[in-house]
Structure formats: C-alpha cells, structure tokens
Amino acid sequence: MLVMPKFEYVAPADVREASRLLLEADGKGFLLGGGTDLLVSVKQRVIVPSLVVSSRRLDELKGIRHVEGEGLYVGPATRLHQLYESPVVRATYPLIALAASVVGGNLHQHMGTVGGNLCLDTRCWYYNQTKFWRESYGLCFKQGGDACYVARGGQLCVAAYQGDTAAAFAAMQARLTIAGPRGDRQAPLTDLYSGDGKTPFTLRPGEIIAQVFVPEPTQPWKVFYKKYRQRGTIDFPLAAVAGALLLAADGRRCLDARVVLTGVHTQPVVAERAIAILKGNELTEEIIQEAGAAAAKQAHPAKTTHDTPQHRKRMIAVLVQEGIREVLGQPASPSAA
C-alpha cells in the first residue's frame, strides 16, 4: 500500500488564480491533470508537494476546437481518449489520434490529459521507485544527489522522456500558449523541453500550458506512429517514432518529411539526419534503410529501462523503416515481400 504524504489541495476555476497559487507554492506546487503520472510519483515520494492544484474546474483548459483553414486548438486538460475519439482529429490530424490511442492503457487514456502527457516527467528505473528502494541506493541527480547510477561518472541526469503525444504534436509543428504570472507567451512545442533529465521542462515558476495549437495541414501528409514497448496494451515507449511524409504524385518520391523520436533521450528528438535523407529522394529500400540508420544515430537512450540502450537504438531504425514501408503500402519487413 502506497500512502501519500499530506498536502493541501485547491481547485480554482480560473487559470490566473491557478498560476498564482503555483507561483506562491515556491516549487512545491503541482498541477493535477489525470493523476496517472503525478500521483504515482507522490506515492513513491519522488515528488513531495505542499500544494496540489486541481485542473478539474479549469473549464477554459478543456476541449478540442477545429477552425477550418487555420488549425486545431486543444485544451491541455482534454483527456487523451477525446483526441482519438474526435472525428475531426482522426480525419485531419491522424498522427495525433494515433499517438494518443497508444498512450499507456485504456484507463490511462481515459484519465490522462494532453498537458499531462506533454509534461510527463522524465523516467529512470533508479528514480521511479519507492522511497524505501531509493534510500537503499543513495540519491541520484534527479533527487538532488550527486551521482547518476545509469551513466556512471556522468554530470547530467539522463532520465528518459517517454511521452507519446509530444512526438506527434512536434511532427505536426504544434505551438503552445503558456499562461503565467507575467501574462501569456507563445512557444513552439519543442521549446518546452530543456534536454536536462533532472529539470526537463522550460516552464517558469507559475506557468501553465494554456493551449496547444496545431496548424491545419495544407498538404496530404501520410503519417505513422510506431511504438516499441514491453506489453502491447499498456506501457511507456521504450522507443517510438512519429513520422509524416509528403509524397509526389508518383507515390514514391518524398517531397517533404518529418520524423520525431521519443523514449530515447531526455526530450523528444527531431531526426534531422533522417529527414535530410528522405527529402527529395525516391523512397527505395536503400533510402529507407539509410533513413532508419540515420534516425538511430540521433537516438541517445541510456540504461534507464529494463531494455538495453543498444536495443532501443536499433529499434528506432526498425520503427522508422516499418513506418515508411507502411505509408508506401509495403510489408513491414523487406524479407516478407
């Protein structure tokens, strides 16, 4: 039984009020979405909040709105299942629907929120343990200690970012509106991530994601989301790839490409080398193999999961290749052809 420590709880009805309360909590306040990430961390004393600010009455942060010719506005308190159950998201933004439909398990998708998934704390098998377990080892960087048990001798926390939807939103070039004590600011989604496993987000004290905006695709992008995980119906990605390809009329030449990796670094990674290989080229088996290998080179998993970094890196190549073949209507493996 994992009993939570004491904390105060408030459920404001206004985002400014929520922001103020978080700011005043001086780093000990946390915004509660679905609770599937935060409350597990609180139970394990990975996070010990003095204040939990509920989003349940923040109606302005909920819902999906599509403006034709403009884009999709998603409230961060929208539940993940609402994304893939939305006909407009499925039809016009299928990559986002695909990624949302494989987050954790069915219950996590019904509880978890878009903002919660984007702000999923970085994970590591030394860190995401009970306090009892961690105390037997000693504190690591992420807990304020002075060591990393994964990258021994390393100077930075290498905990992995394992959110699914961030890769899809990044591939769709999503932008965020962030509300804070000094007013709203806009930022590309990719700027949300710092690259440091210990403090993975660039949100300033009191800041809250107020909206996620996805520009409407003006071209017929073909998309894929490929995820490698331990069990098919639940689990975080050990490695995953969100991809979008714009093909010429012949269906073979790639006019433009977007490939974003997740689960294999401290933040989502735009696989620029793979994109450069795909762009402008006919998607032959050779190019597909090259693109997969190039994406794998940009994956930097550490020993943060039960699976080895080498295998997760290799799986990135496999997932990129399978995704491209799927878009082209080919069998997942060339040997199956």
Place this chain on the structure above:
Amino acid sequence: MKTAITLRVNGDAYDVVVPPQRTLLEVLRDKLLLTGSKQGCDKGDCGCCTVLIDGEAVLSCLTLAVEAQERDITTIEGLADGDVLHPLQEAFIRAWATQCGFCTPGMIMSGVALLEKNPTPSLDDVRRALGSNLCRCTGYVKIFDAVILAAQMQRERAAAQP
C-alpha cells in the same frame, strides 16, 4: 486539512471527511466498506481498482477522493439489481472467467464501461478496453469470452423486454 465532501456511490450519497491526499479507493474500501474494488499495485499498473465515474472506467487508486465529489461513482457492488446479477457478472460465471477472482471486479467494471458505449464489441474492442486490467492467474481468453457473451446476453435481455 480535512475536507467534508459528499460522494455519490451506487446511487447513495455518503458524507465523509477526508484529507486531500486520500484516494477514492481508500475511501471506498476503508470508510464506506465497499471492498469489492481491490487494491493491487496501487500505482495504475493492474486495474484491480477500476470503478466508473460518470460512466467512464477509471483507476480509483490514482483518483483523489476530493476529485470525485459531485460525480456519479459506480463500483462492482452497484451492478446487480437485487438478486439479479448484471449481464457481465452472469457472463463471468457462465464463461468460467475467474480463477482467484482478485482482478475480476476491475475486469467487469472495464467491461461495463465498454458495453455502455459499444453494445456490439469486436474481440479487438474487448482486448483494448480491458488492456489496463492485469490477470496474474491465467490467460485472458475466457475473460474476453465473458465480455462478448455479456454483450449477447444484454441484447437478448433488451429484446425480451416488452
């Protein structure tokens, strides 16, 4: 600080005083003595604690009790109508879908949420809907069979009604 809240569980209103860190599962089991919902992993991995809130299946171990106020909560105890079992409960018996039984309440609640939305689920729909529920005794074949059977029984019951 403790808060006085009212929880609507299985159609009844319960006034309870709880600290904010108390989960819905802890309140259901320890305060309301509704012990049908089980405490398994206590961190969202196993689905034993699944209940319905406003018709949606959720993990009660990861839901604060204070977050569940003003909403309709259904637990496994609220399914049967007197001595008449819910079709899913009946189907679990008829399909031999239990072994130790610990995961059964969670499986049934996830199944109920599915059948409310989709009265004619495919096997893939069932597998997906029960994907967060873990059975550590055996396999899932008879559990999935039971949900498909329940869907059929529910349709038959509806057709038999005048």
